[in-house]
Amino acid sequence: MxxxxxxxxxxxxxxxxxxxSVASLQSRTVSTKVKDEIKRWDVSIPVERASTPPSSWFLDPEIYQLERSAVFAKxxxxxxxxxxxxxxxxxxxxxxxxxxxxxxxxxxxxxxxxxxxxxxxxxxxxxxxxxxxxxxxxxxxxxxxxxxxxxxxxxxxxxxxxxxxxxxxxxxxxxxxxxxxxxxxxxxxxxxxxETVFQTPHVRLQEKGYLDLSWVKRVEYPMKCNWKVFVDNYLDGGYHVEYLHPALTSNLDISTYKTTVTDMYSIQEAKGNDQSDKRIGQSSLYIYMYPSVMINKYGPWMDTNMVIPTGANSCTVVYDYFLENEMINNMSDADLQLFITESLKASDQVQQEDNMICESVQTGLESSAYDVGRYAPGVEMADHAFHRTLAKQLQAHV
Ligand code: FES
Ligand SMILES: [Fe+2]
CATH class of the missing domain: 2.102.10.10 (Rieske [2Fe-2S] iron-sulphur domain)
Incomplete structure (x- = not known):
């Protein structure tokens, strides 16, 4: 065991x-201060004019508790x-x-x-x-x-x-x-x-062969940031990729980056730049399913990221890596092991870069200098959709 x-x-x-019981969690009394903070984000304001949620959403232990009952228990x-x-x-x-x-x-x-x-x-x-x-x-x-x-x-x-x-x-x-x-x-x-809530992501992933994979490895990354900081990082429509992940930029054609958003999921996709890069392949599909899981299909790989809140200012991201059965069956053991080792190393580098910036963001959110930010409307629409769904659920609860 x-x-x-x-x-x-x-x-x-x-x-x-x-x-x-979950019912008793749901009836938890919410302080006036938190009610006011939750209501500060107006769900009717479009991304072009909206500010990001107040920093208190990423820091306040009471809001973290509220998320348990309003989001994670629902x-x-x-x-x-x-x-x-x-x-x-x-x-x-x-x-x-x-x-x-x-x-x-x-x-x-x-x-x-x-x-x-x-x-x-x-x-x-x-x-x-x-x-x-x-x-x-x-x-x-x-x-x-x-x-x-x-x-x-x-x-x-x-x-x-x-x-x-x-x-x-x-x-x-x-x-x-x-x-x-x-x-x-x-x-x-x-x-x-x-399967009803996430029917479209399921169909898109099925087309990409996600039912014909074998699990390879689990890696866990404890992070010193609120869980939403990691989700925000994931959902910024490739905005950060060329600055934070220079090695990845050369493999992805950022000009083909496309984002589709709905209340409960978003789909980001991009074509590969270097067709000889076996890890990324011809195209990548990045799917976020509210509130806390991402599924990434690229080349013969798929990884899933479960974002697990562990406190107001900490979370753990659990990565599970899967590989297409066709590749497993058609490669020699030695070649397969080499491919897996190199792919996981490349993925770890991207994750370390995201870790570093997410912890930096958390430090900034805790600063008196910061309260709210803005969205880049042409790329950060999935972030905005995430915040809108979250705000609706939190506001319905206070
Ligand atoms: S038998 Fe389970 S608590 Fe006693
Ligand atoms: Fe990233």
């Missing part, structure tokens, strides 16, 4: 926080990969919006549960881990649950009254699959499926 895979939205909460959040739960009994666990969850393969059915024992609230598995099991046995007093969440065993309950085991199964969470990825949605309401 591997520990510390990732924790969505923050380090381990106290036991009291863990048993809070939307489809990417939490892992299908290959992690391919076999019966395979599971992984983590945290989203302060809520511990388990995703498990139960025969043909993929299930999600709150990772909270119905006895005294302990986690059934390590908070962030993965493994394979035929049942979940609570490490505290041994209450045992089947893979479908049913309570099947609870010792020493002689004399208990008004108790029916069938009422004490694990609480379910909505789970969805999109291509090679797994999403969960903590909403207590029935919501549109992840």
């Amino acid at each position: 591997r520990r510390a895979v990732f924790t969505l939205l923050g380090p381990r909460s106290s036991t009291k926080q863990l048993v809070k 939307n489809w959040i990417c939490v892992g990969r299908k290959d992690q739960v391919a076999q019966n009994g395979q599971y992984f666990s983590g945290m989203v919006a302060g809520e511990p969850y388990i995703v498990v393969r139960d025969g043909d059915t993929l299930r999600g549960f709150f990772n909270v024992c119905r006895h005294h609230a302990a986690q059934l598995t390590p908070l962030c881990g993965q493994g394979c099991t035929d049942k979940f046995v609570c490490p505290y007093h041994g209450w045992t649950y089947a893979l479908n969440g049913r309570l099947t065993k609870a010792m020493r309950l002689k004399g208990i009254q008004d108790f029916k085991a069938k009422d004490f199964g694990l609480k379910p969470i909505q789970v969805g699959e999109l291509g090679p990825l797994i999403f969960i949605n903590l909403s207590e309401d029935t919501v549109d499926g992840v």
